[in-house]
Amino acid sequence: MQIDTDHLHYWMQAIRQSPDPIRTLDAFWSGQLKSKEWLISSLRPHVKNFVTIDIHGGWVGVLASMLFQSVIPVKTIRSIDLDPTCEPIATMMNKKEEMVNRFSAVTSDMCDITSDADIVINTSCEHISQEQYNLWLSKVSSTSLVVLQSNNYNIPEHIRIADNLEHFKTQCDIKVLWAGELALPLYTRYMIIGQRSV
Numbered sequence: 789m790q791i792d793t794d795h796l797h798y799w800m801q802a803i804r805q806s807p808d809p810i811r812t813l814d815a816f817w818s819g820q821l822k823s824k825e826w827l828i829s830s831l832r833p834h835v836k837n838f839v840t841i842d843i844h845g846g847w848v849g850v851l852a853s854m855l856f857q858s859v860i861p862v863k864t865i866r867s868i869d870l871d872p873t874c875e876p877i878a879t880m881m882n883k884k885e886e887m888v889n890r891f892s893a894v895t896s897d898m899c900d901i902t903s904d905a906d907i908v909i910n911t912s913c914e915h916i917s918q919e920q921y922n923l924w925l926s927k928v929s930s931t932s933l934v935v936l937q938s939n940n941y942n943i944p945e946h947i948r949i950a951d952n953l954e955h956f957k958t959q960c961d962i963k964v965l966w967a968g969e970l971a972l973p974l975y976t977r978y979m980i981i982g983q984r985s986v
């Protein structure tokens with residue numbers, strides 16, 4: 789996908805101004821970017837009109853910025869993350885849209901948020917327990933299109949990895965419209981697009 793120079797400028801500003809630039813750069817590993825590009829191309833056929841989007845575990849806002857620059861018609865994005873250091877970084881990363889009220893970053897536990905955006909994304913499924921996930925999902929509207937990602941990368945901060953795509957489907961417990969996997973050098977990423985069962 790194409791990244792334009794205006795957005796690139798704000799990405800660099802966000803990294804430069806962040807309290808730990810090296811840590812912020814973790815969001816730009818090839819596997820992270822490829823996973824987000826894959827999310828966008830897989831989501832595209834499911835989106836017909838301009839949409840509102842909630843991203844849970846939105847981290848430093850790279851997915852939001854890529855969505856704004858993509859073929860997906862985006863009205864607004866809200867990016868939610870538990871880590872308070874993410875909010876100012878994500879805001880700078882999406883400064884162009886934040887200035888016209890199309891982007892907001894929120895510091896919160898995703899389990900405390902009720903989401904009824906047209907599209908609800910959670911690419912941090914490996915960072916929350918099954919109990920947290922179940923509570924989180926119960927607060928997502930059954931009319932929202934839900935996009936979930938996880939992986940089989942076994943490192944200490946991943947508290948609920950999936951062994952394979954079928955295992956991830958079981959963990960997610962939603963009506964599956966589309967599911968796939970992306971082989972990356974260090975791990976396999978799994979993705980499900982669907983809707984919460986009523």
Ligand SMILES: C[S@@+](CC[C@H](N)C(=O)[O-])C[C@H]1O[C@@H](n2cnc3c(N)ncnc32)[C@H](O)[C@@H]1O
Nearest residue numbers: 845847868869870871896897898899911912915
């Ligand atoms: C490493 S990052 C993102 C990983 C993910 N694979 C991605 O590329 O989007 C995981 C993020 O989830 C956030 N997070 C973990 N638990 C959370 C929770 N309960 N509510 C909101 N954010 C959470 C962390 O603060 C962190 O920014």
